[in-house]
Amino acid sequence: MKQIFLILFSFFFVISSVFSQTDAGTEKKIQQLIKKMTLAEKVGMLHANSKFYTAGVRRLGIPEWSLSDGPHGVRAEINRDNWQYAGWTNDSSTCFPPGTAMAATWNLDLTRQRGYVLGEEARFRKKDVLLGPGINIIRSPLCGRNFEYMSEDPFLISQLTVAYIKALQTKDVAASVKHYLANNQEENRFTIDAYMSERALREIYLPGFKAAIVDGGALTVMGAYNKFRGEWCTENFYLGRTILRDEFKFKGVYMTDWDAAHSTVKAALAGLDLEMGTNKSNYNDWFFANPLIKAVNDGKLKESLVDEKVANILRVMFKTNVFDPKNRVKGSINTPEHQQAAYRSAVEAIVLLKNENELLPLNIPALKSIAVIGDNATRTHCGGGLSSEIKTLYEVTPLQAFTQKLGKDLKINFAQGYNKQSSFFEGSSKGQLNSDSIDWKLIDEAVVQAKKSDVAVVFAGLNHDFDTESFDRIHMRLPYGQEKLIQEVTKANPKTIVVIIAGSPLELSGIVHRVPALVWAWYGGMEAGNAVCDVLIGNQFPSGKLPFTMPVTLNQSPAHALGNFSGCDLKTTYEEDILVGYRWFEAKGIEPLYPFGYGLSYTTFDIANASTDKKEYSKEDEVIVNLTLENSGKRAGAEVIQLYASETACSVMRPKKELKAFQKVFLQAGEKKLVALKVKISELAYYSEKTNTWVVEPGEFVLHIGTSSNDIRKSLQVMVK
Numbered sequence: 001m002k003q004i005f006l007i008l009f010s011f012f013f014v015i016s017s018v019f020s021q022t023d024a025g026t027e028k029k030i031q032q033l034i035k036k037m038t039l040a041e042k043v044g045m046l047h048a049n050s051k052f053y054t055a056g057v058r059r060l061g062i063p064e065w066s067l068s069d070g071p072h073g074v075r076a077e078i079n080r081d082n083w084q085y086a087g088w089t090n091d092s093s094t095c096f097p098p099g100t101a102m103a104a105t106w107n108l109d110l111t112r113q114r115g116y117v118l119g120e121e122a123r124f125r126k127k128d129v130l131l132g133p134g135i136n137i138i139r140s141p142l143c144g145r146n147f148e149y150m151s152e153d154p155f156l157i158s159q160l161t162v163a164y165i166k167a168l169q170t171k172d173v174a175a176s177v178k179h180y181l182a183n184n185q186e187e188n189r190f191t192i193d194a195y196m197s198e199r200a201l202r203e204i205y206l207p208g209f210k211a212a213i214v215d216g217g218a219l220t221v222m223g224a225y226n227k228f229r230g231e232w233c234t235e236n237f238y239l240g241r242t243i244l245r246d247e248f249k250f251k252g253v254y255m256t257d258w259d260a261a262h263s264t265v266k267a268a269l270a271g272l273d274l275e276m277g278t279n280k281s282n283y284n285d286w287f288f289a290n291p292l293i294k295a296v297n298d299g300k301l302k303e304s305l306v307d308e309k310v311a312n313i314l315r316v317m318f319k320t321n322v323f324d325p326k327n328r329v330k331g332s333i334n335t336p337e338h339q340q341a342a343y344r345s346a347v348e349a350i351v352l353l354k355n356e357n358e359l360l361p362l363n364i365p366a367l368k369s370i371a372v373i374g375d376n377a378t379r380t381h382c383g384g385g386l387s388s389e390i391k392t393l394y395e396v397t398p399l400q401a402f403t404q405k406l407g408k409d410l411k412i413n414f415a416q417g418y419n420k421q422s423s424f425f426e427g428s429s430k431g432q433l434n435s436d437s438i439d440w441k442l443i444d445e446a447v448v449q450a451k452k453s454d455v456a457v458v459f460a461g462l463n464h465d466f467d468t469e470s471f472d473r474i475h476m477r478l479p480y481g482q483e484k485l486i487q488e489v490t491k492a493n494p495k496t497i498v499v500i501i502a503g504s505p506l507e508l509s510g511i512v513h514r515v516p517a518l519v520w521a522w523y524g525g526m527e528a529g530n531a532v533c534d535v536l537i538g539n540q541f542p543s544g545k546l547p548f549t550m551p552v553t554l555n556q557s558p559a560h561a562l563g564n565f566s567g568c569d570l571k572t573t574y575e576e577d578i579l580v581g582y583r584w585f586e587a588k589g590i591e592p593l594y595p596f597g598y599g600l601s602y603t604t605f606d607i608a609n610a611s612t613d614k615k616e617y618s619k620e621d622e623v624i625v626n627l628t629l630e631n632s633g634k635r636a637g638a639e640v641i642q643l644y645a646s647e648t649a650c651s652v653m654r655p656k657k658e659l660k661a662f663q664k665v666f667l668q669a670g671e672k673k674l675v676a677l678k679v680k681i682s683e684l685a686y687y688s689e690k691t692n693t694w695v696v697e698p699g700e701f702v703l704h705i706g707t708s709s710n711d712i713r714k715s716l717q718v719m720v721k
């Protein structure tokens with residue numbers, strides 16, 4: 001079924017225009033256009049003329065440019081001059097599961113499908129730039145935007161980002177990789193100053209952006225709100241010029257986040273092209289408006305610098321076929337194929353964390369009743385989270401899916417279980433306060449339903465009062481007295497399955513040893529309910545893997561262990577350095593609740609005959625690891641083979657393991673497949689702060705092959721000359 005779908009899908013999407021590099025001819029056209037423009041016209045293109053549009057030059061055939069959020073769906077239309085929704089009736093769209101869920105699929109084909117769909121839908125809405133993906137590293141479990149981001153691991157982020165951007169941009173829509181850089185917290189995001197070592201920058205925080213630009217060809221980059229090493233990101237010469245333009249050879253548009261500009265001359269010199277979202281009602285007062293014209297007229301900036309910025313915008317316009325409307329992708333929206341892609345994405349994201357006595361998948365013919373419990377059984381989430389919120393065409397809740405799929409054959413006993421006690425205050429985490437009370441009446445009602453049912457499923461977790469842009473969580477616990485609810489329901493019915501709906505780590509120690517089955521279903525987008533129901537009843541199998549480490553307690557995780565989250569006096573120093581996520585847990589010998597890359601299946605997998613193609617490699621070589629993967633259980637399933645590298649002895653500290661390759665493999669029961677994983681020796685390098693270069697020291701490296709970061713089935717030694 002899956003294969004048929006993939007074939008159909010690729011057929012469906014071949015009719016897309018090909019992303020092409022600009023050639024000398026195009027560069028000439030760009031220069032010709034610029035020559036015809038007045039300074040005012042040029043500057044008019046370098047700042048917004050409304051919330052999400054920038055001006056063109058009509059007399060020269062340069063249209064307005066239309067930008068839109070966001071990373072997992074095309075956001076509904078917002079009024080030009082205020083933040084209210086425009087109230088259109090044709091701007092509902094497909095909503096995918098957000099970033100951490102996308103990463104949990106570990107499936108690059110699905111990631112590409114998402115890119116194609118979002119590109120199609122953005123074009124249908126006549127958008128030129130889609131503001132995503134958000135790829136900041138998950139540094140703390142508490143960051144409010146973790147759900148939008150992807151992972152704690154730069155390699156996983158890079159792979160997903162490249163797949164997403166390349167696919168999206170085939171649809172004549174520019175991606176905007178964000179938020180460059182170090183926007184790893186929402187607390188004080190407009191003012192915080194982030195400090196990290198050059199090595200941490202190069203090895204952890206930059207690789208995703210580099211991959212997006214160099215390998216993915218991202219056409220635009222969004223500068224973060226915060227400061228980096230003392231200077232605002234949007235006017236930071238090192239970030240904007242040295243790295244982005246000189247090292248990465250970025251020829252696209254470097255824009256601000258919405259209201260992240262702070263200067264005219266400094267930002268212009270630092271490589272910023274486009275000012276968006278500044279909080280001044282007269283657009284002419286913006287930094288890249290009249291003050292920019294004045295700076296040129298006063299001789300503080302050369303007009304050629306303005307030309308360079310206009311050229312960057314025109315280049316992206318050419319690359320996305322803005323000047324060739326006839327041949328530009330027209331787009332489509334809310335097609336069954338798009339919805340199916342959202343469904344697959346939700347299914348494959350689901351991580352099975354615990355499954356005692358094979359309680360899952362539920363044996364439906366043997367059941368007469370199911371208790372469905374919890375606020376998250378009926379809550380919709382697509383419309384939350386702030387800038388990534390989606391006005392989705394529909395969103396199926398878990399209770400709706402259970403009722404629709406099973407309601408005829410068995411009794412569904414619903415109980416609310418707990419109430420959402422938090423509320424959402426823009427710009428503040430205050431709304432999370434006082435949301436820990438236990439509602440015994442609701443618990444008692446849930447216990448009654450659980451007792452009279454054959455099994456109980458509790459839909460627990462968070463919502464976008466917690467997982468949201470603009471502020472961080474204030475703790476890592478399950479709110480609303482859910483722990484107590486789950487404990488009581490499990491006592492009432494030992495066959496209790498807990499499904500967590502959340503986009504970032506949670507403290508689960510109060511429930512994990514009490515419940516027989518635990519499933520992490522993320523925010524599942526528009527098809528959330530269908531996906532989770534199908535996995536629980538065995539129509540689909542779980543195949544997701546955690547894209548972050550699940551700590552037992554918050555203070556296990558590096559930034560919190562060191563007391564440097566969320567900073568002090570508006571300064572945050574990344575003292576954990578390169579030891580982010582599992583790199584920290586492994587280096588310090590800390591046992592997390594669940595490790596990075598973890599996730600069970602309804603079947604079992606064996607890895608055999610793992611070997612490298614050679615024993616000794618030179619620095620230019622690529623290692624090929626071959627192995628046989630066998631589905632040794634009785635059901636179909638998918639395993640994500642993960643390859644981690646380590647260096648036996650090195651002149652600098654290195655993590656015990658670092659992800660360097662992975663592959664998701666689908667197998668029928670009893671089926672075997674040969675799998676080849678490739679790692680370039682150059683990818684085994686560390687960043688030397690002595691020489692400011694990447695260094696591969698000759699010697700022994702070990703390649704660990706496994707099914708999570710701590711379930712290593714085979715370790716292979718290789719020598720590098």
Ligand code: BGC
Nearest residue numbers: 069070131178257258387469
């Ligand atoms: C967010 C961006 C978003 C922009 C436009 C900002 O607050 O940080 O991610 O793209 O708003 O909505």
